[in-house]
Amino acid sequence: MRILLLLLIPLFSLGQALPSIEEKTKGLEKAAGFIPFYIDKDNGKIWLEITERDQEILYCISLPAGLGSNDIGLDRGLLGSQHVIRFKRNGKKLFLHQPNYDYRANSKDALERKAVEESFASSIVWGFPIEAATGNTYLVDATDFLLRDAMKAGTRIRSAKQGSFVPDKTRSGIYFEAIKNFPKNTELEATVTLVNNDGEVGPQVRSVAANPDAISLRMHHSFVELPDDGYRPRAFDPRAGYFPISYYDYSSPVSEPIEKYFIRRHRLQKKNPKAAISEPVKPIVYYLDNGTPEPIRSALLDGARWWNEAFEAAGFKNAFRVELLPEGADPMDIRYNMINWVHRSTRGWSYGASVTDPRTGEIIKGNVTLGSLRVRQDYLIAQGLLAPFEKGVPANDKMLSMALARLRQLAAHEVGHTLGIMHNYASSVNNRASVMDYPHPLIRLTAKGEIDMSEVYDTKIGDWDKLAIAYGYSQFADNTNESSALDKLLRDGAAKGLLFIADRDARAPGGSHPQAHLWDNGTDAVTELKEVMKVRTKALDAFGANSIRNGTPMAMLEDVLVPVYFYHRYQVEAAAKLLGGVYYSYAVKGDGSPAMKMVTKEEQLKALDAIAQTLDPAALRIPDKILQLIPPRPAGYSASRELFTKRSGLNFDPLAPAETAADLPFSFIFHPDRINRMEIQGQQGGLSAGEMATKLIELTFKANRKSGMEAMIQQQTEQVLLTYLLNWSVNESLSIPARARGAAVVRELKEWLEASLKSTTDTSLKAHYNYALERMKAPDKAKPTQHAVIPPGAPIGCE
Incomplete structure (x- = not known):
């Protein structure tokens, strides 16, 4: 009996009435x-x-x-x-229960909805x-x-x-x-x-x-x-440049797609829907972190406000505002769209994110993160280009002006993401048509050979940005067919030459679109590469003690030298994408977009010649006058990944930067995706991978021999090229015909090296040729570096 009572006690306790909330919370x-x-x-x-x-x-x-x-x-x-x-x-x-909105039935039939709910786990x-x-x-x-x-x-x-x-x-x-x-x-x-x-x-x-x-x-x-049901989702279109939400709707007729796509955007409605231009019912307001110092604060406010111009073009008056966060307001409060000024120990990413209603795609809170060290990296780039410190910091601080100009563009860029808009890496060929691109400093030499920074960054929203906002936020009259009106917007934009290419295509090292790159400029990648190399040469000629402030350890010259030496890195990538390149768009059926088109063989050869110029030992060599100025870092100053790699202990290594700079273009040129495409294009009248490799060998191994440091750099570059050639011959990511072509290229080079070895008396050259022949015995050991040793280059380094 006692045991039975003991067993019943827990059941009795569970059945006891709970205290009232008033009792439990008294006091x-x-x-x-x-x-x-x-x-x-x-x-x-x-x-x-x-x-x-x-x-x-x-x-x-x-x-x-x-x-x-x-x-x-x-x-x-x-x-x-x-x-x-x-x-x-x-x-x-x-229970805190989360339903599964990835799988739905947008049906009035409760049983149909229940069948889907029970088919997928909540x-x-x-x-x-x-x-x-x-x-x-x-x-x-x-x-x-x-x-x-x-x-x-x-x-x-x-x-x-x-x-x-x-x-x-x-x-x-x-x-x-x-x-x-x-x-x-x-x-x-x-x-x-x-x-x-x-x-x-x-x-x-x-x-x-x-x-x-x-x-x-x-x-x-x-x-x-959650927002009320007054928001109307807008269809996603791959040509419009918006982030999508998607879900599976199992109530869709069998004749229609089951996966539904809508764009992410804020809710914006006109007070007067019939007016061509109207104030909004509720404006979109962003708040800048009130911990942001001047002059950065003013630059960020200015740049973020550029978007109001795009909303005006879409028919809204005073619909987009940017203000300083009021004192006492909490930036984490979901009601505030925020631009946060964030500190880190090292420079890095800025990004735009959002809190979004997963049911509809309505953005509830835009949230921008801007890394505070970004502005210092832009300042450093300008400092290296100008060598301005002959008499201390100049009164007309061009470095600060350039850095603040970039911050204005950055603020607009990241806010754009929180408005729902993707990157557009093809806008640099359209007269800076979008702040959603990653712009490289646009710097030219004057007629007198001086560095001109007057148009270093854009100062306004672009035509593509206006088109994107029009697609996402335009409010049409009640009798308008919205789908047709949106399609017309995109067709008209395409007719004006506005292009849109997003991250996946532009970031891929083996990417094929010849107009989609990060940190590039100009309508012609080859012409721009030549211009960039002129600026780089000018900056290296002027580089010296005046590149750092008085009282700075001379070893710190290396910090400033890195972005100058690699100033051409992104334009090299842009030119490399012409090799095996294909023009295309995110076409939809019936929109009249042109068919895909291969980059001509002539264009590809021009790109290859321009890239080869960056491999010239004279271009890769750091001038002796610079090398003589950079001692080992003093005690208390540690090295970092922002510097060149070294194989010379604490001392500056003049060969390591040249090796990295040579590896950079080769890593793009010999990417397996590119080699595979080039072999196919070679059968279609394009430049084949074999022809490309033969040309590179002529410009390196078979070029006139250099002397001194340039000879060492020349031989080093040839060994880096050989690494990629050997890997090409055995890399299983390549098609069988491509590997066969690679093996043939290596075999022909081997025959030439054997013949050249017999004809030279230069001991250094003999050692170089013998080393290359020895490496050819084990092609599987050739491991391309994919420029992994290069210091971070992008001012934000964002993925």
């Missing part, structure tokens, strides 16, 4: 709002008051206080995951024990939920191989200063401390954390009322 401070909550500072707890109802809400996670490491990426202001959720009671628990994000209840309103302790590693910071750190970090509750707690409640959003925050679980902590953590064994971050949780 606690209540924060009324979207989800009411109670603050228990004495015990470090947050209690949520949830009324059970079939209401979906948006749950978002973010990081208001970050790690400070660009490589790991846990930045201040970083957005985390976003979910549509609802609270559902299950016995004495309240998720229970969290289970809260119910601690008190009043009617159908429940009280739950949210503390453990808030103190978890919601941003998966430990996973990121482990993925970067920087240590094994796990949350420590004893060193974590609610960040009461930042918890707020509003009618349509509830904002909660916690300090989460991650501790080293075991193993070595990596340098990327050690360099930024106050104590590398304990990383304290702040993690923010937003519960947000």
Whole structure:
């Protein structure tokens, strides 16, 4: 009997009535709002008051206080995951339930909808024990939920191989200063401390954390009322340059596509829909981080505001504003579109992200992250080009002017992403048609041979940007066929020569579009490469002690030399894409787009000749007058990845930069995708890979021999070329005909080397030829570097 009573006690306890919310929260401070909550500072707890109802809400996670490491990426202001959720009671628990909106049935038939819902897994994000209840309103302790590693910071750190970090509750707690409640959003925050679980902590953590064994971050949780059904989704079109959302709609007729695509965009409506130009019902307002200093603050405000011109062109007056964040406002508050000024220990990415309603694509919050060290890198590039410090910092600081001009463009660029717009890497051939490209400094030499920076960056929004905003935000009259009107916009843009090519095509090292590149300029990649090389030559001629400020260690000249020496790197890539290049667009059936067209053999040969000029030992050699100025770095100044590699100990290595600069074009030219295309094009009247390789061998191995340092660089370049030729002959990523061609090229070169070895008496040249012949015995050991040793070049280094 006693045993039976003991067994019944837990059942009896479960059946006991819960205390009322009023009893449980007596003496606690209540924060009324979207989800009411109670603050228990004495015990470090947050209690949520949830009324059970079939209401979906948006749950978002973010990081208001970050790690400070660009490589790991846990930045201040970083957005985390976003979910549509609802609270559902299950016995004495309240589940945080996430439906699966990737698979739907947009049908009025409840059973049809239910069939899809039950076919794909939903998720229970969290289970809260119910601690008190009043009617159908429940009280739950949210503390453990808030103190978890919601941003998966430990996973990121482990993925970067920087240590094994796990949350420590004893060193974590609610960040009461930042918890707020509003009618349509509830904002909660916690300090989460991650501790080293075991193993070595990596340098990327050690360099930024106050104590590398304990990383304290702040993690923010937003519960947000979802938008009403007044938003009308707009169809995604691959020609328009917008980020899509997509889902599978199983209620689609069999004759129609099951996967639906819509663009991401803000809600914008005219007060007067019939007017050609109207003020909006509610403008799109962005707020600049009020911790941004001058003159950067003014530059960012100016650049971000460029977008208003595009909205005016789309029929809206005063629809887009950028203001300074009011004092006391929280940048993590979901109601504020933010431009964040973020500090890291090293320079790195800027990016634009958004909180988006996954049901429709409506952007709820735009969130820009601008790395603060970016402006210093642009300043450094200008400093290296101008060598301006003969008399200290000049009164007319052209370096600062260039850096601020780039910041204006950067602000516009990243805000563009948060308006829903993708990169457009083909705009540089269209007179700077878009701020969504990555622009290289446009610098020319005057008639007197001086560096001219008067048009270094654009100062306005571009024609492509106006077209993109018109596609995404134009409001058409009620009797207008929206699909036809949008198609006409894109057709008219194409007729004006506006192009759109996105990331995948432009970033691929073996990419084929000859007009889509990062950090390039000009309508003709070959002509621009020649211009860039002229500027580089001028800058290297002027480079010297006046390239750094008085009182700076002379060794720091290397920091300034790196971006000058590699000034041509991106234009080389642009020219390389002409080899095996193909003109194309993101055409849709019936839009009249021209057919794909191969780059002519003549164009390809011009590109190859221009690239070969960058491999000339005279172009690769760093002048002796510069080498004599750069001693080893003094104690207290550490080396970094921003510098040249060295095989000479602490001393400057003049061969290493030349090796990297030679490897750069070869890594693009000999990319397997390009070689495969060129072999096919060779049968279609284009330049074959074999012809390309023969030409390169003539311009390197078979060129007139140099002397001194240039001879060493010449031989080094030839060995780098041989690495790619040998790999070509055995690389299984290449087609069988391409590998056969590669083997034939190597065989012909081997015969020439054997003959040349017999005819030369130069001991250095003999050693060079013998080494090459020895390497030919094991082609599988030739490993192309893909320019992995090159210092970071892009001012943002963003993927």
